[in-house]
Amino acid sequence: MAARGSCPGCGSAALVEDAHYAQQQLVCAACGCVLAEGLLTTTYADEEHLREVAYSQSTGQKEQLSRCLQRGIRRVQDLCKVLQLPTVFEETAVSYFQRALQHTAFHLVSLEKKELLGGCCVFVTCRQHNWPLTMGTICSLLYAKQELFASVYLSLQKELGLSVPALSLADLVKTHLNSFRLFQHAADVPAPFVEDKEKMVTRTMQIVELASETWLVTGRHPVPIVTAAAFLSWQSLQPAARLTCTFARFCKLAGVDLPPPAHLRLKELLEILLRMASQLAWLRVFNMDKKTVVKHIGDLLQHRIFLLKNAFCLEDEEEQQRAAAPGEGSAGPPPVAGAAAQEEGCPSEGKRQREGGPRPLLPPCLINPRKRLRTAAPSASDSAITGDEPISDSEIKQYLRGPEEIRAFRKAKAWP
Amino acid sequence: MDQNNSLPPYAQGLASPQGAMTPGIPIFSPMMPYGTGLTPQPVQSTNSLSILEEQQRQQQQQQAVQQSTSQQATQGTSGQTPQLFHSQTLTTAPLPGTTPLYPSPMTPMTPITPATPASESSGIVPQLQNIVSTVNLGCKLDLKTIALRARNAEYNPKRFAAVIMRIREPRTTALIFSSGKMVCTGAKSEEQSRLAARKYARVVQKLGFPAKFLDFKIQNMVGSCDVKFPIRLEGLVLTHQQFSSYEPELFPGLIYRMIKPRIVLLIFVSGKVVLTGAKVRAEIYEAFENIYPILKGFRKTT
Numbered sequence: 001m002a003a004r005g006s007c008p009g010c011g012s013a014a015l016v017e018d019a020h021y022a023q024q025q026l027v028c029a030a031c032g033c034v035l036a037e038g039l040l041t042t043t044y045a046d047e048e049h050l051r052e053v054a055y056s057q058s059t060g061q062k063e064q065l066s067r068c069l070q071r072g073i074r075r076v077q078d079l080c081k082v083l084q085l086p087t088v089f090e091e092t093a094v095s096y097f098q099r100a101l102q103h104t105a106f107h108l109v110s111l112e113k114k115e116l117l118g119g120c121c122v123f124v125t126c127r128q129h130n131w132p133l134t135m136g137t138i139c140s141l142l143y144a145k146q147e148l149f150a151s152v153y154l155s156l157q158k159e160l161g162l163s164v165p166a167l168s169l170a171d172l173v174k175t176h177l178n179s180f181r182l183f184q185h186a187a188d189v190p191a192p193f194v195e196d197k198e199k200m201v202t203r204t205m206q207i208v209e210l211a212s213e214t215w216l217v218t219g220r221h222p223v224p225i226v227t228a229a230a231f232l233s234w235q236s237l238q239p240a241a242r243l244t245c246t247f248a249r250f251c252k253l254a255g256v257d258l259p260p261p262a263h264l265r266l267k268e269l270l271e272i273l274l275r276m277a278s279q280l281a282w283l284r285v286f287n288m289d290k291k292t293v294v295k296h297i298g299d300l301l302q303h304r305i306f307l308l309k310n311a312f313c314l315e316d317e318e319e320q321q322r323a324a325a326p327g328e329g330s331a332g333p334p335p336v337a338g339a340a341a342q343e344e345g346c347p348s349e350g351k352r353q354r355e356g357g358p359r360p361l362l363p364p365c366l367i368n369p370r371k372r373l374r375t376a377a378p379s380a381s382d383s384a385i386t387g388d389e390p391i392s393d394s395e396i397k398q399y400l401r402g403p404e405e406i407r408a409f410r411k412a413k414a415w416p
Numbered sequence: 417m418d419q420n421n422s423l424p425p426y427a428q429g430l431a432s433p434q435g436a437m438t439p440g441i442p443i444f445s446p447m448m449p450y451g452t453g454l455t456p457q458p459v460q461s462t463n464s465l466s467i468l469e470e471q472q473r474q475q476q477q478q479q480a481v482q483q484s485t486s487q488q489a490t491q492g493t494s495g496q497t498p499q500l501f502h503s504q505t506l507t508t509a510p511l512p513g514t515t516p517l518y519p520s521p522m523t524p525m526t527p528i529t530p531a532t533p534a535s536e537s538s539g540i541v542p543q544l545q546n547i548v549s550t551v552n553l554g555c556k557l558d559l560k561t562i563a564l565r566a567r568n569a570e571y572n573p574k575r576f577a578a579v580i581m582r583i584r585e586p587r588t589t590a591l592i593f594s595s596g597k598m599v600c601t602g603a604k605s606e607e608q609s610r611l612a613a614r615k616y617a618r619v620v621q622k623l624g625f626p627a628k629f630l631d632f633k634i635q636n637m638v639g640s641c642d643v644k645f646p647i648r649l650e651g652l653v654l655t656h657q658q659f660s661s662y663e664p665e666l667f668p669g670l671i672y673r674m675i676k677p678r679i680v681l682l683i684f685v686s687g688k689v690v691l692t693g694a695k696v697r698a699e700i701y702e703a704f705e706n707i708y709p710i711l712k713g714f715r716k717t718t
Contacts, residue, residue, distance in 0.1 A: 135665045150666045157661065166653050166662060218649050219668035219685040363646050363685045385586075387610035396618050399568045399583065406565055 009033040068114065072097055076118040079141065083133070089125045096121040096160065105159050116144050116152045123153065127164045132171035134223060169212065169222060173205050176226050181255040182234070189253055192241035195234055203233035206301045207269065213308065214272050215363035216265065224262035227251065228269055231262075236297035243291055268364060275359070276300050276307040312361035538708040542639035542691055542700050546602060547609040550635055553596040553617055554628035562592065565623050581616060588612040592620065596627075606634055606697070638692045639700040645687050648714045652683070656710065672707065679703040683711070 006013050007028035014029035025037040065073070076097050080090040097118055100106050106117055119138045126133040139149050157164060182189060183197045207229040211217050217225055231250050235242045247266060251258040270290045277288045280303065283296060293300075300307060359367070401409065559579045563571035569592075571579045578591045588602040588609070598616060603609035613632060620627040649670045653662040662670040669690075672681040677699040682690040689707065694700045 135663075153663075153666075154661070163657055164661075165657070166650060167664075212650075215646060215685065217664075218646075219664060221665050365684075365686045366646060385605070385607045385611055387607035387614075389611060391611075391615055391618050395585075396615065396622055399566055399619050400622055401565050401567055409564065 005035070007031060007033055007035065068111075069098065069101055072101065072114055072118050075115060076122060079119060079122050079138075082141065083122070083126075083137075085122075085126065085131065089122070089129065089131070092128075093118075093121045093125040096124060096162075100156055100160060103159050105155060112144075113148070113152055115142060116149055117156065119144065119149065120153045120156045124156070124162055124164055127167065128162075130165065130168055130171060132167060132175045134167070134172070136223065167222060169208055169217070169226075170205060172222055173208055173226050173229075174201060176223065176256075177201055177204060177230060179256060180230065182253065192238060193245070193253060195237060199237060200230070200233055203237065203297075203301070204229045206304075207233055207297075210272070210301065210304055210308075211265075211269060214312070214361060216268050216272070218363060219365075220265070221259070221261060224259040225265050227256065227259060227262045228266040230254075231266065232269060232294065232297060235294050239295040243294060273297065273300055275311040276304065279307050279310040308361075312359060537705060538643075540641050540643065540704070540708070542641040542689075542704050544604055544637060544639045544697065544700070546636075546638040547604070547606060547634060548599065548601045548636040549603075549609045549613060549633060550597065550599050551613045551617070551632045552628075552630040553592075553598055553620060553625070554630050555596050555626050557592065557594050557596055557620065557625055559592070559594050562620065562623055566619060568619075581619070583612060583615055583619075586612050590616045592616070606637075609634065634695060636692065637694040637697065637700060638690065639694070639704075640688065640690045641704060643687045643689060643708065643711055645715050646685055647683060647687055647711055649683065649685055651714050652710070674703050674706060677702050681707055683707075687711075 005015055007015060007030065009028060010031040010033070012028060012030040015035065016027055016029050018025055018027050020037070023037055026035040027033070028035065073094050076093050077090055080093060100117055100121065101114070106114070109117075119142045123133060123135065123138050125131075135146070135149060135153075138144075139146055142149075156162070177197070177200065182193060182195050183200075185191070185194055204226070208217070208226060211225055211229065228247075231247055234250065235245070245253075247263065248258055270293065273293050274288055274290070277283045277293050277296060277300060280296075280299065283299075286292065288296075559571055559573075562579050562581075563569045566579075566581065568583060569579050569581045578593045581590045581592055582588070583590075586603055586608040588600055590601075590613070591599040598613065600609055600613045600616065603612055610632060614629060617627045617629050649662050652670060652672075653660045656672070659674065660670050660672050669682045669684045672683055674681060678693060679691055679699055680693045681703060682692075689704065689711075691700045691703050694703070
């Protein structure tokens with residue numbers, strides 16, 4: 001870098017700013033004479049050299065904040081830059097962070113938690129602007145444990161009273177598919193596997209909507225559903241070449257992680273599609289199974305409203321379904337029994353009807369209830385307890401050790 | 417996002433297509449028993465009135481109207497049909513002895529606990545699952561002695577600074593601290609909790625300590641029930657955003673923090689509801705009666 005002035009020794013104008021170890025020095029390039037060393041760069045010097053001086057530097061604004069706060073703010077800003085968020089998000093996140101750190105609940109937490117706090121503020125800002133950022137992404141960026149992040153996030157929400165809108169699935173689909181590497185030709189991706197992005201996004205969106213209408217989305221982590229839907233839509237766009245590709249291989253080619261629940265979501269989606277296919281007139285002749293139904297996903301999605309109505313009955317119509325269902329000559333299936341059973345459980349209905357006609361449209365946890373120990377309702381004798389009954393000595397004695405037992409125990413445990 | 421009266425603004429600006437979240441849900445439940453002319457609002461903004469009290473008020477109004485029409489009919493003004501009487505009572509000033517037909521929603525009413533359940537109660541009673549209570553035994557305790565001389569005690573000072581004692585009837589667990597304070601958990605009713613705490617105190621007494629039974633207090637009650645229909649949690653968090661927290665990435669249920677009474681409800685897609693944070697049984701029942709009409713509004717969505 002050429003600086004102004006001339007060398008007092010040889011008079012040449014070739015002055016260079018060079019550093020000798022850590023010290024800045026102004027040296028003549030011709031004769032090596034050191035003109036100045038250890039120059040303190042002041043804002044005046046910066047301005048002389050036509051360099052912009054930041055407001056925070058010239059007013060000492062940063063020095064008023066504590067070092068911990070400064071570090072945290074810088075971390076939040078770095079996170080926003082890594083995630084390529086608009087500048088407005090950065091300011092909001094920083095303001096949340098400052099507010100949070102002043103709160104008694106967060107003032108004295110460990111440094112690890114303070115870092116997570118910064119991540120939570122960024123997360124909340126993104127959610128409030130409907131920017132689809134998942135917790136998994138933030139946790140991986142911060143190398144944080146999910147449970148710790150969850151607890152910090154919930155306490156932040158409570159302390160600052162923030163209202164965080166729900167994650168919008170459509171935006172998540174678009175963002176997640178952005179990270180897939182199947183939209184351009186690459187060395188490791190065979191030609192028939194490359195797909196057009198727009199078509200895949202539209203179809204994945206439709207499958208995700210179908211999943212949310214059939215109760216596959218409520219209460220579940222959204223990312224595995226989006227991954228499974230992406231796989232199905234990709235397969236269905238060119239079934240001939242792609243049916244042989246497994247889910248795991250697809251994720252490896254696309255460059256995304258395969259979350260463990262995604263296999264189950266895929267199975268559930270295929271089951272729904274199979275039910276819908278059984279209602280489509282020109283498909284009923286075929287014996288559909290999990291592989292072949294993929295070829296017809298396009299048709300199924302096109303007529304999904306009609307098919308859903310026919311393939312799944314609402315709870316009210318169950319009585320009529322039961323009456324119409326395998327009657328085997330019995331003339332009057334008691335509608336009373338139907339009505340009574342309706343209250344009790346669609347799970348039993350679902351099991352009986354799964355082979356034949358429509359099943360009720362219910363979340364999977366109700367269709368396949370896990371066997372659970374039912375605690376008996378409080379019996380009459382229990383409810384007669386007043387709390388002030390006399391307590392018999394014999395009952396208490398059973399809980400106390402006898403003297404020999406104590407001696408034996410003491411010897412065995414070498415009780416101090 | 418503080419407006420209660422209109423559709424939350426961000427719902428209109430959502431980029432997601434209508435189909436992603438169920439399109440057909442009625443945003444404000446038609447089952448909500450508000451009088452005509454009142455804008456539907458979430459539960460706790462009606463000036464500390466609960467749904468039960470609203471229903472009772474409406475019942476009183478209806479009774480008053482019926483009373484006045486029957487009075488007029490028996491007075492024998494000829495030729496006039498009961499409908500006319502009814503319309504007359506609507507247009508005239510409030511008759512003496514009857515409550516005004518449409519009281520303003522903002523007049524604060526002292527909350528009355530209704531003696532009889534309102535006409536539209538759910539018919540489901542939450543079952544109590546766990547009661548946590550504390551009691552002060554009133555003397556310092558030597559935990560090592562207790563652990564040595566009692567069969568049903570476990571004590572691991574490196575892990576936790578209290579003795580964990582269990583009894584079989586009622587099936588409960590107690591944490592006994594060296595200061596003499598005790599926490600009793602696992603009972604299914606208030607009386608059972610009190611009986612269990614007394615039994616623990618008696619055990620400690622028999623071990624040689626001058627244990628008393630001071631300040632018995634129920635700290636928390638947990639109840640659960642099943643509304644028997646699946647619930648659209650995404651819809652519920654949209655309409656009751658101020659009280660709900662639904663993060664499927666963290667927990668499959670929706671956490672609803674009710675303000676009056678101060679109860680936290682965990683609502684799951686299967687229709688099961690867990691209510692916690694109550695100090696008395698009535699709070700759990702009231703909270704469930706408050707949430708049931710809200711949940712019914714999210715029942716038929718497809």
